[in-house]
Amino acid sequence: MPSSQNVNGDLIAAIATPTGPGAVCVVRLSGQGVTTALQAVFKSKTKIEAKPRTMVFGNLVDPISQKTIDQVLAVYFPGPGAFTGEDSAEIHGHGGSTVPRLILEALLASGARLARPGEFTLRAFLNSRLSLDQAEAVAELVASQSEAEAAIAARHLEGALAKKLEPTFAKLMEAAAFLTSELDFMDEDEWSEARSDHLLAILKDAQGDLERLLELRMTGRVFRDGLRVVLAGPPNAGKSSLFNALLGRDRALVNPMPGTTRDYLEGYVSWSGLKVELVDTAGLREDGDELESQGQALTQRELEQAEVIVWLNDLSKPETRMPPPVFSNPNGPKLIEVWNKADIGLGPPPAENPGHPDHPEKPYYRTISALTGQGLDGLKQDILGFFLTPTSLNPELVPNLRQQKALEEGLDYINATVKSLEDGQAPDIASLEIKGALEALGRITGRVLTEDLLEEVFSRFCLGK
Ligand SMILES: Nc1nc2c(ncn2[C@@H]2O[C@H](COP(=O)(O)OP(=O)(O)OP(=O)(O)O)[C@@H](O)[C@H]2O)c(=O)[nH]1
Ligand SMILES: [Mg+2]
Incomplete structure (x- = not known):
């Protein structure tokens, strides 16, 4: 159990914002001797310790040459009320790839050492400012890729x-x-x-x-990990076309030749705040060349790891239909069978679809056109419908x-x-x-x-x- 006594660690510093062009950068500092280090590099009319938790304007200087590096705002957070539980500070300077590094180097020359990844949050945890699950949440919030995750x-x-x-x-x-x-x-x-x-x-x-x-x-x-939606089916059914249409950009090669996609491709979209990872796969058939069969082995693996399989067939050539794979495991992938190319299809789809064992209320298939976009909204609703259910409403x-x-x-x-x-x-x-x-x-x-x-x-x- 973390001690309730403050661990006043050695002085650590790190750049907290991404490097590269940007309006501002934030450099953080925490541990014993924050104020001493600040005195060496931060020159202002107001004494920073006299105004805790308040932005103070001043010059950030090189502690050795005393040359000005940047005009900055600095703020001092006395422990134990600070995020880390110890004396700490932030320096808000101009962004870019040089200034933040120079500010950091000035602090390192004034007694700080470079913080390890997560060390500020680790100190917050060790000082009982956060529990371990809260500390994890800090990292998860920073890494989140969808509203639901955030x-x-x-x-x-x-x-x-x-x-x-x-x-x-x-x-x-x-x-x-x-x-x-x-x-x-x-x-x-x-x-x-x-x-x-x-x-x-x-x-x-x-x-x-x-x-x-x-x-x-x-x-x-x-809601945390996102949803993996795998597009699969026989060659030329329009998987890559659908992949592009759902992504909203031409990411995958589309070609009238069957066997166009060999590898698999991934792309991210956000639907109703949910992170959705779309996967375009190589078409499945028995008489392909070696490369194709390698691609098909990958497809098989993808099928097993999917949360949802969108199984495509070509409505303009219903005789080429392949039946979707069957998963007996109730926790296995959800399956939606789709007839694509409705724009040139030969009328209503053949009725031999097996239907959906989990969701008999759902239509047995969807008809869509990856080319014109017809039916794509409905398909999205179907996919999300598996997960955005009343029982999942407290995610x-x-x-x-x-x-x-x-x-x-x-x-x-x-x-x-x-x-x-x-x-x-x-x-x-x-x-x-x-x-x-x-x-x-x-x-x-x-x-x-x-x-x-x-x-x-x-x-x-x-x-x-
Ligand atoms: N008319 C029409 N043509 C489509 C539609 N979707 C795809 N196509 C055409 O069908 C052909 C094959 O499309 P792809 O998206 O490459 O098919 P695929 O399933 O990825 O094919 P493989 O990667 O070879 O397995 C291309 O010529 C597309 O333009 C559609 O909805 N309507
Ligand atoms: Mg393809």
Whole structure:
């Protein structure tokens, strides 16, 4: 558990904004000796320490030559109320690729060392300014590529997951305390059904909490990770044309020759705030050349990893129709069968479509034209319709993969305890198992900490965060 005492680390500095042309840059500074370092490089009429949390105008100078590098605004945040929990500062200078580097070098020459990626947030965590899931949310917010992802990260940054887990922690603590007090005051053969039932009730409650969170992860995963939509089907059906039409630009080669796409191509779009990764694949057929069959092996792999498969056939040549692949796993990809080239199609599509096993209410197929855009909005609605369902409407609490694993581990411990109690066994190892569950959950918020865990979380950060 992070200490409640402030860790006043050594002085670190980093450029917090992307380098390259830009109006302003921000260089951050945190740790022991912030004010001393500022005195060496920042020259202003107002003493910066006299005006904490206020922008002060001044010159940023080279500490050795005393030459002015830039005119800047600087702000001093005294600890422990600062983001990192320690004395820190920001210097807002002009952007570009030179000025930020010179400002940073001036600070490095004044006693700071270059911060490691994520080190500012790590300090915030070690100073108990953030829990581990909140620290992760910082990185996720910065890396988010869709509104949905950003919304989830923002909720987690507020500590929503830690808060959601609090009652579960409390239940497990209660179970542990009950066991300890009961076992202290009795012989093991006194363990009674009533005691067992009491413990079971608490544990099942906690079990339900974790199951619901994991369920949320399953239904809401796409809001975090995005949706992989694979366009597949026989050669020449118009997969690449559809790919381009959905992307809104000509990314893939389109050609009347079957077998045009050999490799696979990916492109991102954002639909209803959801990150959608479109994948164009090589057409599937049996008599292609070697390159084509290599492409088809890739297609097979893509099909298995898809959240949604859009299976295209050519309405102007219905005799070339290939039936879509069948997935027996209910968690496997969703499938939408599409007839393309409706603009030159031969009338209504043949009715031998197998339909959609999960969604019998959906149309058995869509007719579209990648060329004219007819039916594309409906197709998008179909794709999103699988995921934007009433049960998935609270996606903001969706745990990430690391958190999912910890939840699963915690649940495994609880399941084992519940089972042994239900089998009428004495609670010999129940204490240990409950402790295991608490530890697993503790890794989500950082109550339980190891070097590996810190490495796993903070290695994903960018410099200056
Ligand atoms: N009329 C019409 N032609 C289309 C439509 N979609 C695609 N085509 C044409 O069909 C041919 C094949 O299109 P592609 O998009 O290359 O087909 P593909 O499925 O990617 O083909 P492969 O990569 O070879 O598997 C091209 O000549 C396209 O212009 C459509 O909706 N209407
Ligand atoms: Mg193609």
